[in-house]
Amino acid sequence: MTFETGHRYVMAEDVETQYRSIYGDCLGMSYPVETVYRPYKGEDLTQKRLMCWRTGGIGDIFFLNPVLMYLKKKYPNCFLRVASGCRQPLENMPAIDELYDMPFDAALLNDVDYHLMFQGIIEGSSDQSKKTHAVDMFFSYFSIDSLQIPAEDKKPKLFFKKEEMEWLKQTLPTLGIDDSNYVIGVQMETSAPLRNFPKEKFKTVLDVVSKEDKVKIILIGTSEQHEILSQYYKGNNPNIIPALKFDVRKSIVLTSRYDIVISPDTFMIQAAGALDKPLIGLYGPFPSEVRMKYFKNSIGLDPSVVCSPCFKHDFRGCIKGFPSPCFTLITIEDILQAIDYLKYKFTGSHFKYMETWLKTPDLSEVERYMLGADKGLCFFSGFFTHSNIIRVDPNKFFKPDIDDLSTEFKRVSFPFVLYMNNLSPKHQHLYQNTKNLVRPGGYLIVYVENGNEQLFNEIKKDFGQGLVLMFSKFDPNKRIVTVVGRKPY
């Protein structure tokens, strides 16, 4: 940015501090923008001119996009001038008449009727910003009631030039991507360490997914991040392609080729959402709802812990440790299942790594206990379904009938309860409680994969207290434990 003598420029305070540290007193005096500011408060914009500006960040600029489209639709004759430190998401937008970089010449403020600056709207810690989607916050800043605006119009839209699509066409082969590939775009790092998802977990996810047929993974980042991103994959994996040489706009153009996008809370979420791409958002300090609510085909993984969401915008790590400990609740399995869920939704086929989850358990030997006149409960059935069971599982990817384990069941007793595959210490109390859900004369069926003889004996011993053992089997080859007990009258 070059400044001309005698001109005045509009810039954010922190940017001014940076320039001042370089140019010193050569920069001249600074005034608060309020001295020339004519704020827009929802007036009729017919034949009027409006200038709005915001420094950044890239993701936040996306929230401005739907508001500008709404204004231009409502007042087709109005003139909209926009300035931003990160203008890439607004490029080629037909709604914008003039687009400038920040800092901009203050002369641009003179020939417009109204001004509107967007600093500190979502950074504020108001209760509204914690519950309201960022786009709705921007709408309300323009004094527009966004309640009646359809969700589709609150989604940002991206506009690409012919040349940009041509560039994409030429670039993809250089990255080793052809039409048959299933391309996964992964944004690894955010601008704030607080929002960064743990590297090791990402590494494992990439390791598993990159072994799938025709899958290509593009790591999105900047050239300065080369060293960091190289920590996200092992050696020279041909299916993982670091795309670090592209600027922000080109990264956005590349998004149009992705079949699925995985990202923590960054601009990539907004770019993928704007293009209706299947999207997985890894959230912690912020709830995904206030960033992703209006997107189609998207999944937000939100840890619910005592301090999350903390709504921190800091450029520091979490006070409780780095990476933020709330991310410990998002497991590698959760991400893998989310990826497969979206892939299955659009292509109708699963990834190979899903075999263990998709495997149908062999319950033929105990099925006779499940054929009561009434439906029974089944805990942790995964993808297994049976005409006579009500499936209970907190994992929503399996689409269980009951996904909240704290829900009260409509009935107090069931003719049978099938407990499958989860006897970790965390679930012990749940296992104990399932016994109470069996009606007198009903059956408790325990089916555990990856079991051992000790577990088999422990379950049998446990059944001795209050249940009559009807069937027990341990298959040492498949390591499957099956035990059935009947509750006496």
Added chain:
Amino acid sequence: MAESIELLSLRSAQQGQILDQYRMNMYNTELRLSLLVKIMEEKGVLTQGEFEKRWPIFLKNDVGVLGPDGIMEGMLKINFYDGGVK
């Protein structure tokens, strides 16, 4: 900790401000912790209600640690979004 902060090279005035803020927060946290210890010594065990009343910010920021299995106490919410319909 203080030494490692000093070792960081300051690239801009903005980063300097951030570091100052960080130092201040560290100081505040330590101060609150020492006060908490003092209260606990004086009053014996603090009830949850008293604790929350006195130190709401402390509670919000500093409680909630990793469990024995390395996972924070809580649960994961999986939210499906499809064009404004949750």
